[in-house]
Amino acid sequence: MTGAAEDDDYEAGPPSQRLAQIGEIVAARLTAAQGVQTIPVDGIEMFVRPDFLTVEECARLIAMIDTDSQPSSLFSEGADNSFRTSHSCNLDRWDEEVEAIDIRVCELMGIDPSHGETLQGQRYRMGQEFKPHHDFFHINQSYWADMEATGGQRSWTAMIYLNMPEAGGATDFPMAGISVNPRSGLLLAWNNMGPNGAPNLRTLHAGAPVIAGTKYIxxxxxxxRPWI
Structure with a gap:
């Protein structure tokens, strides 16, 4: 995650025919998929798939996150320590259970698995949060050269809630005026690009502070392009 909020100092990126085409293909796939619901959000293509994971699958992933998580990092330069206070870890993509879930996500999205980054697990304890940021890369930042060389811009995000904290922990999209509350097994997907394939500033989102309990996603x- 970039950790870059909407700011005139950040150059998001130009239109892209490739990314526009990816957006059209994935949106059509999700619209037609059984069990997937379109969220009517002004200016963002967003979908949910309830019960994408079982209770047992969620529990196994939570255990993996608790075993391997470390303080979450940011791409962004100069971000303060309070910007992202969760813990996270890249899950073992060669673990049979993780691989099976990874493949299911790719199949649902209709995106070749080679284009997907490793599944990342995240844990938010009481008071922890991720302040407003974009998932796409800002091309005027120092990290962009490495990201461009290893697969280019991020197109879509798929997030799965593994549990429901006692209070708080919603995913807020302040520019779109919508919040999604955690629900065990729920998959939330959105296109980080606009219709012309340029990064969509309206996808600015935040992991709201957990008020009680712990949140896992x-x-x-x-x-x-293929991620390498």
Whole structure:
């Protein structure tokens, strides 16, 4: 995650025919998929799939996150320590259970698995949060050269809630005026690009502070080209 909020100092990126085409293909796939619901959000393509994971699958992923998580990092330069206070870890993509879930996410999205980053698990304890940021890369930042060389821009995000904290922990999209509350097994997907394939500033989102309990999620980001 970039950790870059909407700011005139950040250059998001130009239109892209490739990313526009990816957006059209994935949106059509999700619209037609059984069990997937379109969320009517102004200016963002967003979908949910309830009960994408079983209670047992969620429990196994939570255990993996608790075993391997470390303080979450940011791409962004100069971000303060309070910007992202969760713990996270890249899940073992060669673990049979993780691989099976990863493949299911790719199949649902209709994106070749080679374009997907490793599933990342995240844990938010009481008071922890991720302040407003974009998942796409800002091309005027120092990290962009490496990201461009290893698969390019992030196209879609797929996030799965593994549990429901006692209070708080919603995913807020402040520019779109919508919040999604955690629900065990629920997959939330959105296109980080606009219709012309340029990064969509309206996808600004935040992991709201957990008020009580602990929140667990896994996130998968997809690139415009194969991720290497």
């Amino acid at each position: 896994v996130t998968k980001w997809f690139r415009e």
